[in-house]
Amino acid sequence: MINYKNELNQGQYEAVVRTENPLLVLAGAGTGKTRVITYRIAYLINEIGIEPERILAVTFTNKAAEEMKHRLRGLVGTAASSVWMGTFHSISLRILRRDGSAVGLKPGFGVIDQDDRMALFREVIKTLKIDHKKYPPKQYMNKISWFKNTPQYVERQIPDAGSFHRIDEVFREYQKRLDEQFLIDFDDMLSLTIRMFEVSEEVRQYYSSMFEHILVDEYQDTNAIQFMFLRLLAGRSGRICVVGDDDQSIYGWRGADIRNILEFDKHFEDVEVVKLTENYRSTADIIARANTLIKNNAMRRGKELTAHLEMEGALEHHSLLNETSEADFVTKMISKYADEGVSYGDMAVLYRTNAQSRNFEVNLNKVGIPYKVVGGTAFYQRREIKDLLSYLRFFDNSFDSVSFSRSLTTPSRGIGTTTIDKIRDFASKNAVSLIEAVKQMFPSFSRNQQEGFRQYVGIMDHLASFTKVSDMVNGVIERTGYKDYVLANESEEEAKKRIENIHELYNAAVAFEETSPEGTLTDFLASTSLSTSTDEASGDRVSLMTIHSAKGLEFDTVFLTGLENGLFPLYGSIDEPEQLEEERRLCYVGITRAKRNLYVTCAESRIMYGNRTVSARSYFLEEMGFAKAKASFTPSTRQFDRFQPKARKPMQPQGKEASSNSKAGKKVRHEKFGDGIVISTSGEGASEKAEVFFKNAGGLKKIVTAFLTFVDE
DNA sequence: ATCAGAGGTGTTTTT
DNA sequence: CACCTCTGAT
Numbered sequence: 001m002i003n004y005k006n007e008l009n010q011g012q013y014e015a016v017v018r019t020e021n022p023l024l025v026l027a028g029a030g031t032g033k034t035r036v037i038t039y040r041i042a043y044l045i046n047e048i049g050i051e052p053e054r055i056l057a058v059t060f061t062n063k064a065a066e067e068m069k070h071r072l073r074g075l076v077g078t079a080a081s082s083v084w085m086g087t088f089h090s091i092s093l094r095i096l097r098r099d100g101s102a103v104g105l106k107p108g109f110g111v112i113d114q115d116d117r118m119a120l121f122r123e124v125i126k127t128l129k130i131d132h133k134k135y136p137p138k139q140y141m142n143k144i145s146w147f148k149n150t151p152q153y154v155e156r157q158i159p160d161a162g163s164f165h166r167i168d169e170v171f172r173e174y175q176k177r178l179d180e181q182f183l184i185d186f187d188d189m190l191s192l193t194i195r196m197f198e199v200s201e202e203v204r205q206y207y208s209s210m211f212e213h214i215l216v217d218e219y220q221d222t223n224a225i226q227f228m229f230l231r232l233l234a235g236r237s238g239r240i241c242v243v244g245d246d247d248q249s250i251y252g253w254r255g256a257d258i259r260n261i262l263e264f265d266k267h268f269e270d271v272e273v274v275k276l277t278e279n280y281r282s283t284a285d286i287i288a289r290a291n292t293l294i295k296n297n298a299m300r301r302g303k304e305l306t307a308h309l310e311m312e313g314a315l316e317h318h319s320l321l322n323e324t325s326e327a328d329f330v331t332k333m334i335s336k337y338a339d340e341g342v343s344y345g346d347m348a349v350l351y352r353t354n355a356q357s358r359n360f361e362v363n364l365n366k367v368g369i370p371y372k373v374v375g376g377t378a379f380y381q382r383r384e385i386k387d388l389l390s391y392l393r394f395f396d397n398s399f400d401s402v403s404f405s406r407s408l409t410t411p412s413r414g415i416g417t418t419t420i421d422k423i424r425d426f427a428s429k430n431a432v433s434l435i436e437a438v439k440q441m442f443p444s445f446s447r448n449q450q451e452g453f454r455q456y457v458g459i460m461d462h463l464a465s466f467t468k469v470s471d472m473v474n475g476v477i478e479r480t481g482y483k484d485y486v487l488a489n490e491s492e493e494e495a496k497k498r499i500e501n502i503h504e505l506y507n508a509a510v511a512f513e514e515t516s517p518e519g520t521l522t523d524f525l526a527s528t529s530l531s532t533s534t535d536e537a538s539g540d541r542v543s544l545m546t547i548h549s550a551k552g553l554e555f556d557t558v559f560l561t562g563l564e565n566g567l568f569p570l571y572g573s574i575d576e577p578e579q580l581e582e583e584r585r586l587c588y589v590g591i592t593r594a595k596r597n598l599y600v601t602c603a604e605s606r607i608m609y610g611n612r613t614v615s616a617r618s619y620f621l622e623e624m625g626f627a628k629a630k631a632s633f634t635p636s637t638r639q640f641d642r643f644q645p646k647a648r649k650p651m652q653p654q655g656k657e658a659s660s661n662s663k664a665g666k667k668v669r670h671e672k673f674g675d676g677i678v679i680s681t682s683g684e685g686a687s688e689k690a691e692v693f694f695k696n697a698g699g700l701k702k703i704v705t706a707f708l709t710f711v712d713e
Numbered sequence: 714a715t716c717a718g719a720g721g722t723g724t725t726t727t728t
Numbered sequence: 729c730a731c732c733t734c735t736g737a738t
Binding site: 567 | 714715722723726727728
């Protein structure tokens with residue numbers, strides 16, 4: 001049926017048929033990674049005779065899993081749906097649903113989503129009377145999230161006391177509340193699964209022998225405990241195949257450990273390695289730029305892509321005056337290509353930070369070009385959706401206090417925080433559910449409040465009369481009068497959008513019933529917590545997204561924007577070689593998204609923090625070989641600091657060579673903060689301020705230039 | 714209990 | 729700039 005030899009090149013073929021030993025596939029951008037994975041699974045099923053449900057395939061996003069399943073269906077038909085395919089998180093969740101009792105989870109446990117988790121941290125900080133201004137809840141959340149991704153947490157340790165203000169207390173209190181509410185958070189999915197494997201040899205054995213073959217996509221972005229997960233299932237000599245590209249590792253900040261891929265052959269026995277370097281995506285020009293850029297990185301296994309498509313395209317760099325002209329330029333080019341017949345869905349505008357999307361949005365709107373901002377607020381994060389779901393969440397889990405207070409107060413019923421806090425206390429002290437607390441405390445409420453509660457409890461009772469998730473969704477929409485509430489409180493335009501979303505929620509519930517006929521409300525709610533904005537379809541519209549979100553995607557025409565020092569590479573990374581390398585990899589990912597046309601832009605100044613700041617061209621521009629901007633698009637005569645094209649230890653900025661009107665990159669000294677590097681400047685004359693990164697004194701600070709001494713080297 | 718307005722604060726990137 | 733939280737007025 002499938003002719004593997006004909007449909008794959010030599011390297012891909014090897015990657016597909018070597019199924020005995022641990023296999024590392026180093027697959028550069030556009031070298032047919034997805035093809036390898038799908039064909040390998042097909043090969044395992046069709047040629048080796050492995051049962052599809054004994055194959056585990058881990059992807060980076062839910063969307064990638066869907067895409068892969070779709071492609072696999074084309075190769076093996078309905079068997080595709082039996083393969084275990086999904087992200088580490090979704091697979092872990094599935095495992096925990098079945099065996100979570102081994103680590104003390106109650107069968108119907110819920111999953112708290114990111115926003116609610118943040119809300120929970122705020123509560124905790126408040127209860128512990130910690131000054132949230134001095135110690136923002138967000139920091140605790142990040143630190144604890146980070147900690148939950150370490151082997152120590154898997155081993156049940158508690159964060160090092162003293163490492164951050166009262167963090168162990170916060171951790172305990174936060175965890176206590178989660179436990180009380182029978183909730184787990186995002187990070188728990190993975191760490192609890194691994195803990196379970198360690199605690200229960202029986203469970204581990206069950207999954208380990210069930211999965212005869214494990215495949216992992218985007219292996220370069222796995223972290224320490226994801227590695228543990230794989231090791232526990234596959235053993236040291238197991239049948240595991242990981243596919244990745246060390247040059248595309250861009251999640252170090254999230255704990256991804258590039259050593260997982262660099263040292264794969266140390267972690268497993270008898271490892272075979274296949275390198276895929278033949279690129280079938282981009283023009284030779286694009287590949288050449290990508291290669292020269294990434295050569296500047298020291299931490300890599302080292303490989304060079306070769307272009308295999310006979311195709312011509314544009315590859316240009318344009319330096320624009322400011323962020324508006326950058327957006328103008330991009331918009332103009334998009335129109336041009338659209339006129340030439342390139343469809344909108346085949347074009348993408350990429351940037352380093354989400355905040356940059358605005359200018360493009362404004363301009364594209366003006367001209368009427370359809371676009372989609374990927375990575376904005378995810379569907380399930382929208383206010384109206386969260387409001388409605390909070391009823392279902394509370395109905396599903398009457399211990400969930402975040403959902404309780406949200407649903408109880410939207411639309412408002414004359415019950416406020418004071419009363420809610422009382423109910424919480426009561427429930428917590430008596431170890432009863434919140435709904436039980438309400439019932440017992442009922443006589444103590446004022447008449448008005450009693451009316452509110454009666455209505456609220458009525459909705460919950462109403463929900464109990466349904467079995468189908470979609471009916472419940474509909475029930476909430478009807479009984480809360482949510483549409484009227486929206487119409488009464490929002491502008492007509494806004495209300496229309498929200499109501500559309502509400503209908504979409506109902507559709508999602510119907511779709512859920514179709515894809516998982518056995519699925520419960522709990523499952524549906526968990527799936528909403530796992531869903532992210534990158535999972536949503538984009539249609540025939542121009543994609544606006546961060547380079548991180550663009551990972552794994554490709555477009556005919558790509559605009560890579562904002563190539564300025566301080567923005568891309570971003571501030572903090574400039575002085576840290578390792579981080580700078582990650583930024584460079586990110587740039588590499590950006591370049592290699594383009595198939596035919598690539599435009600790389602920068603702006604000489606842009607508004608940041610509300611004032612206009614001038615910044616220097618990105619190091620990466622010179623490294624890609626864009627030594628000078630095109631004359632026609634550089635009205636400014638300003639000179640920028642230049643760097644040796646092949647500096648190894650990237651770039652101690654050379655202050656001396658900078659011109660007088662751009663101080664970016666210069667080394668400075670401040671009486672109090674010590675040595676630093678100027679990132680950008682704003683203002684004129686005596687009020688001129690410089691944004692300076694102080695390595696040893698708290699990072700980025702804004703200082704009036706007069707207080708700085710410029711240091712010559 | 715709710716809302717509007719002031720004022721302070723901080724920004725990467727996301728499963 | 730844009731968000732968020734706190735405050736004081738209804």
